[in-house]
Each structure stands twice: as C-alpha cells, then as structure tokens.
Amino acid sequence: MTVPDWSYQTLFRPVLFRLPSEAARDFTLHSMGLISRLPGGPFLIRTLGHMEAWPVLASELAGVAIPYPVGLGGTLDPNGTAHKAMSAFGFGFIEIGPVTPEPIAAKRRIQREPEAEAIVYPEPYANAGLAETVRRLGRKQGHRLPLFVRTRHMPGSSREAACAQQLGSMQALAPYAGGFYIDAYDEAWSAEQNAELADRLRREVRERLGPDKPLLLYVPLDLTEQQMEAFVGQVRPAEWDGIVLGEAIRSEEGAVVGKPAFAASLARVGRLRRLCGRGLTIIASGGVHDPQDAIDLLEAGATYVQLHSGLVYAGPGLPKRINEAVISRRIQQGSLPEAALPPxxxxxxxxxxxxxxxxxxxxxxxxxxxxxxxxxxxxxxxxxxxxxxxxxxxxxxxxxxxxxxxxxxxxxxxxxxxxxxxxxxxxxxxxxxxxxxxxxxxxxxxxxxxxxxxxxxxxxxxxxxxxxxxxxxxxxxxAADAPPRDGPxxxxxxxxxxxxxxxxxxxxxxxxxxxxxxxxxxxxxxxxxxxxxxxxxxxxxxxxxxxxxxxxxxxxxxxxxxxxxxxxxxxxxxxxxxxxxxxxxxxxxxxxxxxxxxxxxxxxxxxxxxxxxxxxxxxxxxxxxxxxxxxxxxxxxxxxxxxxxxx
Known part of the structure; x- marks a missing residue:
C-alpha cells in the first residue's frame, strides 16, 4: 500500500514483517504500483504524503536537475514496479541497477533482520539483465525524476571483457539514463588494475556518448580505508562527475544492507571528501534510517543520500522528513534567511x-x-x-x-x-x-x-x-510558498x-x-x-x-x-x-x-x-x-x- 508513516508503522509494518521478506516486498511494491495506475491513484498518493516543491533544495549534478537531495536505491525496487508512486515521496533521483549484460538469479531468499534493522541479499548483483531492463525502461515511466543507471560486468569476467560488457550496457541504456554509476571494482584485481579499468571506461564512454551524461564512480562500502584511498587516488577524481559510495557490507551470508552499514558509510564519506576536495559530488547510501543519519552524512561531506533499508524500517515518509530536516538545518546554520511576515x-x-x-x-x-x-x-x-x-x-x-x-x-x-x-x-x-x-x-x-x-x-x-x-x-x-521552519x-x-x-x-x-x-x-x-x-x-x-x-x-x-x-x-x-x-x-x-x-x-x-x-x-x-x-x-x-x- 501507499501509506505514510502513521499507518505504515502502526498497521502495515507489523503485518508485512510476518511475511517472508520477498513476499512482503513484492506485495508492497505491486500494491503501490497498482494504486499509482488507477484513476485518482496519483492524487491519493500525493494527498497522503503531501510532498511540497521546495526550490531551496534543488540542485544540479553535471547539468542534471535534482529537485531533492534524497535518492532511491536501485535494489529496493529492482523492477521499477512502484517508481511512479515513490516519485511523489520526496525523492530527487532514482537509481536503476545493478544491471549486468545477462540476468543473475539469487540462489537463496532475501533475509530480514529486524533487531539489527538490516536486510541480507545472498546475491548482491541479482538483476533481470540488460535486455529486460531496456525493455522496462522503454515503457512510460510515469514520473520525471532523473534515472542513474548502475552498470556492472558479469562475475568472473576478464578486465577486457568487463570493459566491453559495461560499454555495451551503457550504450543500450543511454536513451533512458540521466547518468551512470560505473561499478567496475573487482576484488580479483589489484587497485591499479581496477583504477585502470575505471579510467578506460570513463574515457571511452565520453567518446561514445558525449559529455551530457554524468559519470559517477561506484566505490564499494566495505573496502578498507587503504583500499579505498589506493583506488580513488589513482582514478583522478577530478575527471569524474562524482563518486557513489555503496550501501552494502559483504559477509558469509551475502551483502548486508541496513543500519550496520551506517558507521562505515559515515567514516568513508568523510575520508572521501578529504581526498576529493569540496567540489566533487559524493552520494552516500549506507544505513540511512532516520533524518539524523542523513544530516550526519551531509555534514560529513556527502552531497546527496540514497535510501534503501530505511524505507523498510522507518517508512515511506522518510525522504520527506529528510528534506524537511535539511531545510531546518540550513535555517539553524543561517544559510537560509527567514522571510519577513506578510502584513x-x-x-x-x-x-x-x-x-x-x-x-x-x-x-x-x-x-x-x-x-x-x-x-x-x-x-x-x-x-x-x-x-x-x-x-x-x-x-x-x-x-x-x-x-x-x-x-x-x-x-x-x-x-x-x-x-x-x-x-x-x-x-x-x-x-x-x-x-x-x-x-x-x-x-x-x-x-x-x-x-x-x-x-x-x-x-x-x-x-x-x-x-x-x-x-x-x-x-x-x-502566498503559501515558504518551507517549514520547524524540522521533523x-x-x-x-x-x-x-x-x-x-x-x-x-x-x-x-x-x-x-x-x-x-x-x-x-x-x-x-x-x-x-x-x-x-x-x-x-x-x-x-x-x-x-x-x-x-x-x-x-x-x-x-x-x-x-x-x-x-x-x-x-x-x-x-x-x-x-x-x-x-x-x-x-x-x-x-x-x-x-x-x-x-x-x-x-x-x-x-x-x-x-x-x-x-x-x-x-x-x-x-x-x-x-x-x-x-x-x-x-x-x-x-x-x-x-x-x-x-x-
């Protein structure tokens, strides 16, 4: 269902959490998707959530307009079932992916760990594949938010094959993508080899697609600080439009997404900002479960945050709460002057x-x-x-x-x-x-x-x-155009x-x-x-x-x-x-x-x-x-x- 937090936390979450993780996710996404397609459905969604347009939060990422500093992670709704509905929640952009040339199926079920506020994905790169993604994106999206597609090569590929696969994927997805997250880091290769592949992809994509598509380097969250510094330091960050810090920490069970990833995300964001300077865009996406998490990441150096597990544990009102908290913080810092009261x-x-x-x-x-x-x-x-x-x-x-x-x-x-x-x-x-x-x-x-x-x-x-x-x-x-000054x-x-x-x-x-x-x-x-x-x-x-x-x-x-x-x-x-x-x-x-x-x-x-x-x-x-x-x-x-x- 498309519901704000007052009904999600009280009525729907207790019921959904009694279902298996994938069944609960599919039911929720299909319900939201259905409502968004019904006559009057979009109006109902807007009425329940009431996400106002606040120009003070708008920005640009390499020429792409971003209305809000909160993005939707790609793994939460991998098939885009409810993107139309969720576009009204206060998101400024949507991630699509990971997308690999061929489909990758998960061999085990997704697991939910409520006490830790975490979700475990046995196969972090599970997706429907390039052909199905292109077919889906070819349909009418029902919203105007920019799409950033995260491309990935097939497991076990050589570096030459990985380069060819990613280039082919980006060419096929270019008509639908506002920009790309290039996920090229592979543990099988050294930092120098990973950096060489990333640089080659950046150069060749620029040659083939031109300068209009922002290219952001995807950095796995669970790299050690030394690995991250070695990798980022060799790709010349200034040549990229931004860096995306991943959301998952890998374990024996799979990729853990959720609250346990927040501490690592906060530490890595601060380190990335010091490495890359003030001007580079940084998107952080690990463990944002309440507005304070987002504020902490933004103050540590992130430009934008992405949500995934936070929507599952906090509710669909989280992006709106984050947007309001950002405005409130700017007011506290004096960067957003208070307008005079009308006569x-x-x-x-x-x-x-x-x-x-x-x-x-x-x-x-x-x-x-x-x-x-x-x-x-x-x-x-x-x-x-x-x-x-x-x-x-x-x-x-x-x-x-x-x-x-x-x-x-x-x-x-x-x-x-x-x-x-x-x-x-x-x-x-x-x-x-x-x-x-x-x-x-x-x-x-x-x-x-x-x-x-x-x-x-x-x-x-x-x-x-x-x-x-x-x-x-x-x-x-x-006039009724002022953002709320009392944050959530x-x-x-x-x-x-x-x-x-x-x-x-x-x-x-x-x-x-x-x-x-x-x-x-x-x-x-x-x-x-x-x-x-x-x-x-x-x-x-x-x-x-x-x-x-x-x-x-x-x-x-x-x-x-x-x-x-x-x-x-x-x-x-x-x-x-x-x-x-x-x-x-x-x-x-x-x-x-x-x-x-x-x-x-x-x-x-x-x-x-x-x-x-x-x-x-x-x-x-x-x-x-x-x-x-x-x-x-x-x-x-x-x-x-x-x-x-x-x-």
Whole structure:
C-alpha cells in the first residue's frame, strides 16, 4: 500500500514483517504500483504524503536537475514496479541497477533482520539483465525524476571483457539514463588494475556518448580505508562527475544492507571528501534510517543520500522528513534567511477575522438554541407560535435545539481552527495550512445551498455568509510558498513511534467526522430523520406534516446545515492531521484540543439535556471522542517537546 508513516508503522509494518521478506516486498511494491495506475491513484498518493516543491533544495549534478537531495536505491525496487508512486515521496533521483549484460538469479531468499534493522541479499548483483531492463525502461515511466543507471560486468569476467560488457550496457541504456554509476571494482584485481579499468571506461564512454551524461564512480562500502584511498587516488577524481559510495557490507551470508552499514558509510564519506576536495559530488547510501543519519552524512561531506533499508524500517515518509530536516538545518546554520511576515491585511488577517466571526456567531447561535430555539423568521415561515409547536409535540423544540446546538458547537470549532491556521500557518506562508483553509472553506460556503433543498431560506445565515465570504476570498490571496521552519523529529525513538499511533487516531477521527458530515447532510436533504429520531419524537414524518407541512423542511434545513458544517470542520481537521503534525509544533496540539472541545461539549451536553440518550444514536460520537482523546494523549510528548536535533 501507499501509506505514510502513521499507518505504515502502526498497521502495515507489523503485518508485512510476518511475511517472508520477498513476499512482503513484492506485495508492497505491486500494491503501490497498482494504486499509482488507477484513476485518482496519483492524487491519493500525493494527498497522503503531501510532498511540497521546495526550490531551496534543488540542485544540479553535471547539468542534471535534482529537485531533492534524497535518492532511491536501485535494489529496493529492482523492477521499477512502484517508481511512479515513490516519485511523489520526496525523492530527487532514482537509481536503476545493478544491471549486468545477462540476468543473475539469487540462489537463496532475501533475509530480514529486524533487531539489527538490516536486510541480507545472498546475491548482491541479482538483476533481470540488460535486455529486460531496456525493455522496462522503454515503457512510460510515469514520473520525471532523473534515472542513474548502475552498470556492472558479469562475475568472473576478464578486465577486457568487463570493459566491453559495461560499454555495451551503457550504450543500450543511454536513451533512458540521466547518468551512470560505473561499478567496475573487482576484488580479483589489484587497485591499479581496477583504477585502470575505471579510467578506460570513463574515457571511452565520453567518446561514445558525449559529455551530457554524468559519470559517477561506484566505490564499494566495505573496502578498507587503504583500499579505498589506493583506488580513488589513482582514478583522478577530478575527471569524474562524482563518486557513489555503496550501501552494502559483504559477509558469509551475502551483502548486508541496513543500519550496520551506517558507521562505515559515515567514516568513508568523510575520508572521501578529504581526498576529493569540496567540489566533487559524493552520494552516500549506507544505513540511512532516520533524518539524523542523513544530516550526519551531509555534514560529513556527502552531497546527496540514497535510501534503501530505511524505507523498510522507518517508512515511506522518510525522504520527506529528510528534506524537511535539511531545510531546518540550513535555517539553524543561517544559510537560509527567514522571510519577513506578510502584513495583516495582505490576506491572512482576513482569515483571522473570519475565524473570530465564526466563534462569535457560534456562541450566539448556541445561546439562541439553548433558550428560544426558534427565531421569529422560523415561526413566520411555519405560521405557528412557539407554544403551538410545544403543544403539538412536547419533544419537538428539544429535538430542534439539539440540531442547532451541535451546529453552534461545530461553528465554534471551525472558528478556532481557522484562526489558528491563519495565525500560525497562513501568516508563515505554509502551503498545508492554506490548503486546509481553502478546502474546508469551499465546502463550508458551498453547503449553504443545502439549506435551500426544501425551499427554506435562512436570512440570518445568508447575512453571515455575505459578510464572511469576502473575508475568505481576500484571505486566499496570501502566498503559501515558504518551507517549514520547524524540522521533523530526526530520530526514530519511542516518542516518535508513539506519535504515529496518535496521528493515526486523529486521521481516523477526521475521516470518521467527514463520513458523518456527508451522511447527516445526505439524510437532511432526503429522509431527514433516522429511526432513532422518530423513536425519540414518538412520531412519524406524516404526523409532522399533519402538524405543519413546513415543519419537516425547517428541520431538514437544520440537519443539512449541521452536516455541511461538520464536513467542513472534518476536512480542516483531516488535512491538519495528515500534513501538519510535527515534533515541537505545540500550537497545533492546542488547536486540536481547543478546536475539538466545543463540538464534543455541544453534542454530548444537549443530548443529555433533552434526554435523547439512545446508545446506538450516540455510539458514533462516543467512538469519535475516544479517537480524539487517544490522539491527543499519544501526540502530547512528541508535539510538546523541543526539536531533538542531533543525537
């Protein structure tokens, strides 16, 4: 499945880790690939992950545009099954390979070692071969990320044969490759012989393919420092476009990829940077399992990092977290200046006023619904007095009060969310905050037309909409192009893992409330009542029509209005839960708390006040409240602590 960390860590990883490694990998990749090909699938992937475009992270590698400093390792998805899906996760480039002239099959299964956070590949060069790779790359890729192809000769080849094989592979792959990783080092040869072969390949590829394809030298991670220095020192690094430091440490079982490789990767990167100077590109790919690993490698001298086992153990949100951590680090170092906050009247201030207006309006609506219940124009529409309504059905006014108080509580909740999102998010030009406001606002204002479904026009609501709608339009002028300044958790500790459960609770709450809002609005414009409503009222729609033929339309107006408002509130909450939760973002935790309380307080208090306590009717509210409380409790340590920074 294409899922972010809050569902991967809590739901899917425990299930996938019960399967054999290859079965789990194939299931995951095919699921992601399938979703990316379905209508609406790419939109779903982008919605769940929400990887924003941040130009401050873009760079070039020998003329090839790299949007983000995080690459996808070739061995994780050797057949490119899910490349289209994963291109939306925050990767800047994708490795293809290793690719050998002929297929190489693994004789044993891939093994997973969860305690060590490692994956063991019995045959490190297993791949489908050149012909199959060319055939696959010839199909539409579904993404625009540059592909860097890692070529390798067949095991046991002579140096002459190895040179011919690699040249032939690169010529066949050139139409699809943005650049090449030349993997030519062979333990059967001396450092001088390996360097001679690498240099020969570089020269001949330049002659045959021209200067447009970046050529990067692939250096195995498990070389000793002496071997690495001897090899790199003789290939003249300045003649290459970069160096790729491998990800695996070989053992008797095979190639070990994962956390055990990180220490060696960090040490080798620092040594390579000292050997090669500042200007040469270095790509490090060993054992990056949390954002701090990537930061450490970048600070040690790496230009880019590649992910493999980190996606398996940390989750698909890792590249986005690394990108955000890189931005946060640059801010801390002063290399990314803070933009001035826009003026109040430039846009975001109008949303603050809209939020305040919603809170005040909700309070007034609550006061009216708890006292008179109906307004003079309601009675004029019915042609009845308040006393006549009470006489017709003793529970009718209480029932109408319960719809209107829950609507009032929802209005207050929306107002709190809008004000907080405007002050803390829109004012700082955060794209996710503007998206939450725009999506919720469009739904909320559009739901006004639901009121007209039964021919009842609410002049007070129309007046409020006429005042608030211009504020909404003016607020959307605010630009939302600033990267987040508060970085994510850099380490995958217990508090971070617990927060994934908390985020799951709030995302589930947003989805549940959205479904509830749609259902309530749908009931409001169709049947109006559910069986529990009629049981509480001890009546039927026909009996209500007999009292007054306009009574059901008036109740329908209340129900449709509440459903539309709840859906609008739920969308804001859902987007906040999906995209906004971050370590140390205290204001958002308080927004969840304060924004949820009015809605739950209104719903529970009015039901118990009027005696409408049917368990089945209130069960969705009990369930939602349980999700709300659990989410807040689980997220509290994560969102209230300061950034973890370095280890």
């Amino acid at each position: 109040f009247w430039s846009g975001w201030g109008w949303m603050c006023l809209l939020g305040i207006g919603m809170v005040i309006g909700g309070m007034l609506a609550w006061l009216i619904a708890a006292t008179d219940v109906v307004l003079p124009y309601d009675l004029a529409f019915l042609g009845l007095s308040r006393g006549e309504l009470a006489e017709a059905n003793a529970r009718l006014l209480g029932f109408m009060s319960h719809d209107r108080i829950t609507l009032a509580g929802t209005m207050i909740s929306i107002g709190i969310l809008y004000f907080q999102l405007a002050w803390h998010g829109l004012r700082r030009r955060q794209h996710w905050a503007k998206t939450a406001l725009m999506t919720s606002g469009l739904v909320g204002f559009s739901s006004f037309f639901l009121y007209l479904g039964y021919g009842y026009f609410d002049p007070l609501h129309a007046a409020a909409a006429a005042v608030l709608l211009p504020m909404f339009v003016l607020s959307m002028r605010t 958790s850099r380490i995958n500790d217990r508090i971070w893992l617990r927060a994934q459960w908390g985020q799951l609770m709030l995302v589930s709450l947003g989805i549940a409330l959205a479904i509830g809002g749609v259902v309530i609005a749908g009931v409001g414009v169709t049947g109006v009542f559910v069986p529990q409503d009629l049981q509480y009222l001890c009546t039927s729609p026909a009996m209500l029509d007999a009292i007054n033929e306009r009574l059901v339309p008036l109740i329908a107006h209340d129900r449709a209005g509440f459903g539309g408002a709840l859906f609008s509130d739920a969308l804001a909450l859902l987007i906040m839960a999906l995209w906004g939760i971050n370590e140390g973002r205290r204001w958002l935790w308080w927004t969840f708390l304060l924004g949820g309380l009015p809605g739950f307080a209104a719903g529970f208090s009015v039901h118990y006040q009027i005696g409408y306590t049917d368990f089945i009717h209130l069960l969705p509210a009990y369930f939602a409240f349980a999700l709300y409380m659990a989410g807040l409790a689980l997220l509290y340590p994560y969102m209230m602590r300061r950034g973890t920074g370095a280890r």
